[in-house]
Amino acid sequence: MANGTTNIVIVGGGTAGWMAASAFARTLNRQATIRLVESEEIGIVGVGEATVPHIKAFNQLLGLNEAQFVARTQGTFKLGIEFRDWNRLGDSYVHGFGTMGHDIGLLPFHQYWIKARLRGQAEDLLDYSVNTVAAMRGKFMPAPVDVPANNPLGSIAYAYHFDAALYARFLREFAEGLGVRRTEGKVQDVETNPENGHVTAVRLENGDRVEGDLFIDCTGFRGLLIEGTCRSGYDDWSHWLPCDRAMAVPCAKVGPPTPYTRSTARGAGWQWRIPLQHRTGNGYVYSSQYISDDEAAATVLGNLDGVALADPKPLRFTTGVRRQPWMRNVVALGLASGFMEPLESTSIHMIQSGISRLLQLFPATGDIDPVLVERYNAQSRFEAERIRDFLILHYKATERNDTPFWDHCRTMSIPDSLQANIDLFRHSGRFFRNAEEMFAMVSWVQVMVGQGIMPTGYHPMVDQMPDADLPKFMASVREVVSKNVDLMPTHEQFIARECPAPQVAA
Numbered sequence: 001m002a003n004g005t006t007n008i009v010i011v012g013g014g015t016a017g018w019m020a021a022s023a024f025a026r027t028l029n030r031q032a033t034i035r036l037v038e039s040e041e042i043g044i045v046g047v048g049e050a051t052v053p054h055i056k057a058f059n060q061l062l063g064l065n066e067a068q069f070v071a072r073t074q075g076t077f078k079l080g081i082e083f084r085d086w087n088r089l090g091d092s093y094v095h096g097f098g099t100m101g102h103d104i105g106l107l108p109f110h111q112y113w114i115k116a117r118l119r120g121q122a123e124d125l126l127d128y129s130v131n132t133v134a135a136m137r138g139k140f141m142p143a144p145v146d147v148p149a150n151n152p153l154g155s156i157a158y159a160y161h162f163d164a165a166l167y168a169r170f171l172r173e174f175a176e177g178l179g180v181r182r183t184e185g186k187v188q189d190v191e192t193n194p195e196n197g198h199v200t201a202v203r204l205e206n207g208d209r210v211e212g213d214l215f216i217d218c219t220g221f222r223g224l225l226i227e228g229t230c231r232s233g234y235d236d237w238s239h240w241l242p243c244d245r246a247m248a249v250p251c252a253k254v255g256p257p258t259p260y261t262r263s264t265a266r267g268a269g270w271q272w273r274i275p276l277q278h279r280t281g282n283g284y285v286y287s288s289q290y291i292s293d294d295e296a297a298a299t300v301l302g303n304l305d306g307v308a309l310a311d312p313k314p315l316r317f318t319t320g321v322r323r324q325p326w327m328r329n330v331v332a333l334g335l336a337s338g339f340m341e342p343l344e345s346t347s348i349h350m351i352q353s354g355i356s357r358l359l360q361l362f363p364a365t366g367d368i369d370p371v372l373v374e375r376y377n378a379q380s381r382f383e384a385e386r387i388r389d390f391l392i393l394h395y396k397a398t399e400r401n402d403t404p405f406w407d408h409c410r411t412m413s414i415p416d417s418l419q420a421n422i423d424l425f426r427h428s429g430r431f432f433r434n435a436e437e438m439f440a441m442v443s444w445v446q447v448m449v450g451q452g453i454m455p456t457g458y459h460p461m462v463d464q465m466p467d468a469d470l471p472k473f474m475a476s477v478r479e480v481v482s483k484n485v486d487l488m489p490t491h492e493q494f495i496a497r498e499c500p501a502p503q504v505a506a
Contacts, residue, residue, distance in 0.1 A: 084265065140489070188204060243269045245288050390443070
């Protein structure tokens with residue numbers, strides 16, 4: 001470090017590397033020099049990415065133009081995720097973003113819905129949210145700027161689907177425009193300070209030596225610095241999240257892109273469907289204990305909307321986290337810090353939150369205070385464990401016993417923290433968000449109900465509404481939601497008008 005400027009070296013590109021480079025360049029332009037080392041020979045994991053609404057805050061931090069961002073990445077919009085065959089074969093539900101129904105006083109809407117549903121006076125939960133109704137009807141638009149606060153259109157929340165490679169390219173251009181220096185090459189050796197173990201430089205195969213004060217490990221699953229050099233250790237969570245492989249394959253676009261991601265449960269895992277403007281991303285996430293790679297490839301190829309555009313690409317992973325994502329002067333981001341399978345599209349969010357957390361705890365001098373490191377690691381662990389529990393919920397809460405895989409998931413032990421949430425909700429429909437955990441009450445409620453956890457009771461304050469008014473209230477909310485969705489353009493119309501992508505050469 002010289003003249004108060006921190007030399008940041010990002011090792012690895014892809015989504016994680018270029019998100020970090022972009023954010024650091026935007027926020028630390030006078031306090032840091034930023035250099036990113038990557039090799040064109042090392043590919044980017046994934047054929048399509050789905051996100052959660054938090055990414056809009058990241059784009060706003062960078063000052064990106066939304067229409068340009070969507071067009072450049074062949075993107076589409078996402079109102080939620082449709083889950084098919086998860087609780088029982090033939091079942092489906094939607095985990096939608098945004099709000100649900102109309103809260104009354106201190107009580108959330110779903111408490112009234114539970115009472116009405118138990119009495120046969122309410123429809124499916126998805127009928128009471130603008131996001132879920134619009135998703136199923138293929139409609140989309142952002143919340144209008146002049147809409148009244150009590151109008152359902154004001155609560156529309158959305159994320160994006162986009163091409164991961166195009167997103168990394170887009171961010172690279174942005175970051176380099178802010179002065180980030182990119183170096184092409186593979187790391188051959190890592191140099192450390194013998195006194196404190198800090199990384200001092202990485203040496204490339206071509207002989208170049210890149211020095212730094214703070215190193216960001218974006219090298220994917222192998223964790224070149226955080227594991228290869230620092231020996232952080234890894235906590236394996238595959239006993240709760242048994243899928244350890246994926247077969248990814250793009251297919252030709254067939255019909256208008258849906259404004260939602262689809263997750264369809266299969267015999268030994270689940271299949272994703274991510275619609276882009278120019279193609280559809282697909283993949284089968286599965287457990288190698290219950291199905292072979294060849295069978296998995298055949299399964300995903302046999303369940304595509306259109307013609308496959310490539311051979312299935314195999315990916316291997318172990319769900320879990322690094323024990324210390326920040327060690328010494330190395331901070332791991334993305335796959336280098338751990339992996340939560342893509343069931344709820346959390347991967348990019350965890351990159352984003354790691355960047356935000358690091359910026360909040362960014363060291364002021366060349367001496368990295370252990371207090372900052374400890375707080376970063378504690379917050380990272382909390383976030384990962386809460387996401388972990390939410391993902392386990394999807395597997396555990398099922399009635400399926402038609403395959404050995406689902407029989408295992410249905411009968412497996414789960415963390416006490418998750419069991420406590422299930423028990424509380426089953427008793428009276430209550431859920432309490434733990435501090436700043438990623439998924440809010442509306443997400444947990446939709447998934448628990450969708451997975452067949454129907455509460456046997458409800459909050460006693462619901463009974464303050466006269467019984468005769470309850471069905472009228474439910475009908476009114478449903479009607480208002482439906483009429484507002486009527487006003488929305490189709491997803492395809494909105495994209496064509498606001499952010500069409502350039503045509504891709506055949």
